[in-house]
Amino acid sequence: MGYDENIDVCTDDIVHEQTLQHVRTNMLNDQIVNELAEFFRLFGDATRLRILYALSLSEMCVCDISEFLDMSQSAVSHQLKVLRQSRLVKYRREGRNVFYSLDDEHIQQIIAIGLKHINEKYTES
Amino acid sequence: MGYDENIDVCTDDIVHEQTLQHVRTNMLNDQIVNELAEFFRLFGDATRLRILYALSLSEMCVCDISEFLDMSQSAVSHQLKVLRQSRLVKYRREGRNVFYSLDDEHIQQIIAIGLKHINEKYTES
DNA sequence: CTGAAATATGAATATATGTTCATATGAACA
DNA sequence: TGTTCATATGAACATATATTCATATTTCAG
Numbered sequence: 001m002g003y004d005e006n007i008d009v010c011t012d013d014i015v016h017e018q019t020l021q022h023v024r025t026n027m028l029n030d031q032i033v034n035e036l037a038e039f040f041r042l043f044g045d046a047t048r049l050r051i052l053y054a055l056s057l058s059e060m061c062v063c064d065i066s067e068f069l070d071m072s073q074s075a076v077s078h079q080l081k082v083l084r085q086s087r088l089v090k091y092r093r094e095g096r097n098v099f100y101s102l103d104d105e106h107i108q109q110i111i112a113i114g115l116k117h118i119n120e121k122y123t124e125s
Numbered sequence: 126m127g128y129d130e131n132i133d134v135c136t137d138d139i140v141h142e143q144t145l146q147h148v149r150t151n152m153l154n155d156q157i158v159n160e161l162a163e164f165f166r167l168f169g170d171a172t173r174l175r176i177l178y179a180l181s182l183s184e185m186c187v188c189d190i191s192e193f194l195d196m197s198q199s200a201v202s203h204q205l206k207v208l209r210q211s212r213l214v215k216y217r218r219e220g221r222n223v224f225y226s227l228d229d230e231h232i233q234q235i236i237a238i239g240l241k242h243i244n245e246k247y248t249e250s
Numbered sequence: 251c252t253g254a255a256a257t258a259t260g261a262a263t264a265t266a267t268g269t270t271c272a273t274a275t276g277a278a279c280a
Numbered sequence: 281t282g283t284t285c286a287t288a289t290g291a292a293c294a295t296a297t298a299t300t301c302a303t304a305t306t307t308c309a310g
Contacts, residue, residue: 010188010256015222019189023179027193028240033171033178036239041169045268046162053158054148062287063135064144068152075269077288087246096277096286097140106242110235114161115153117231121212135286170298187257200299202258221256221307 042086043110047071048079051100055089056108061097167211168235172196173204176225180214181233186222 028036042048050069054060062080066073080100083089090103102108153161167173175194179185187205191198205225208214215228227233 010186010192015186015192016189019183019185020193023182023185023189023193026182027175028178032240032243033174035243036236037169037171037174039239039242040165040174040235044162044166044169046158047268049158049162049165050152053153057148057151058144060144060148061135061140064141064148067135067140068145068148072270073287074271074289078268081288093277093287096284098287104242106238109238110165111161113231113234113238114164115157117164117229118157118160172298188255197300198257199259199301203298206258218257218307223257 039086042083042088043114045079047075048083049111051076051079051083052088052102052107053111055100055102056111059099059101061099063097065100164211167208167213168239170204172200173208174236176201176204176208177213177227177232178236180225180227181236184224184226186219186224188222190225 043052047069051065054065054068060068062073062076065080066076069076080089080091083100084091088102088104088107089100091098091100093099168177172194176190179190179193185193187198187201190205191201194201205214205216208225209216213227213229213232214225216223216225218224
């Protein structure tokens with residue numbers, strides 16, 4: 001439905017036209033933004049983040065992860081499905097076990113930067 | 126309530142004890158994980174991501190952002206509040222306008238890595 | 251001081267999403 | 281082949297959260 005009724009949010013005619021023009025010119029397109037948001041959303045849940053970090057330490061089977069997280073196998077499987085579908089993790093079958101591991105080299109980088117951010121907030125005056 | 130009833134998810138006694146031990150030893154603690162997830166969650170919404178990316182291009186006042194995103198001033202203000210409280214953005218008042226800008230040097234880095242990820246998915250066979 | 255403009259915010263609502271529960275699938279073992 | 285173990289998955293449910301609507305706050309113009 002957009003937000004057409006109230007198109008003149010600001011009354012200075014166009015408030016800061018140059019700013020708007022610059023931002024509009026250099027903005028990411030909608031598809032990219034949406035994919036990017038979906039990508040980051042995966043890191044925005046503590047369970048998934050724990051799984052991703054654990055897998056950065058070692059390949060693990062589903063029941064290892066369940067036990068490690070102290071969560072139901074079902075909950076873990078559901079999250080693994082999400083991570084699989086987004087190609088953040090891959091898996092291989094070995095007998096009855098399915099072993100998961102990271103499938104994206106950016107995961108560690110992103111987490112590392114996040115940790116820096118957290119640490120700096122701590123050490124801030 | 127935890128997940129105590131079903132502590133033996135896997136029956137191989139303890140499935141891959143060495144793996145578990147290694148992961149447990151090197152895992153982030155809960156507080157860090159939770160803060161990290163909250164941090165990443167901020168990037169996991171398209172509106173916030175648009176705002177953050179726009180602010181990486183230029184300082185903007187609220188109504189610039191509203192107009193740019195074609196969203197209500199209220200919706201934008203609510204999201205800015207979230208970003209403010211997490212210290213991702215800062216603001217300064219100039220007359221009636223409030224100008225927002227990024228307050229975290231990691232934002233661009235994280236977005237850049239995310240974009241790399243997206244691009245590689247595209248160029249994948 | 252009064253009204254208008256820019257921004258902030260509380261409550262309500264609609265939607266998204268994580269977990270549980272029950273059950274299905276698929277592999278190994280007897 | 282039938283049973284058991286490891287994993288996957290659909291539906292239901294509960295919670296989280298983004299947007300809207302109405303209104304409050306703050307600043308400037310007159």
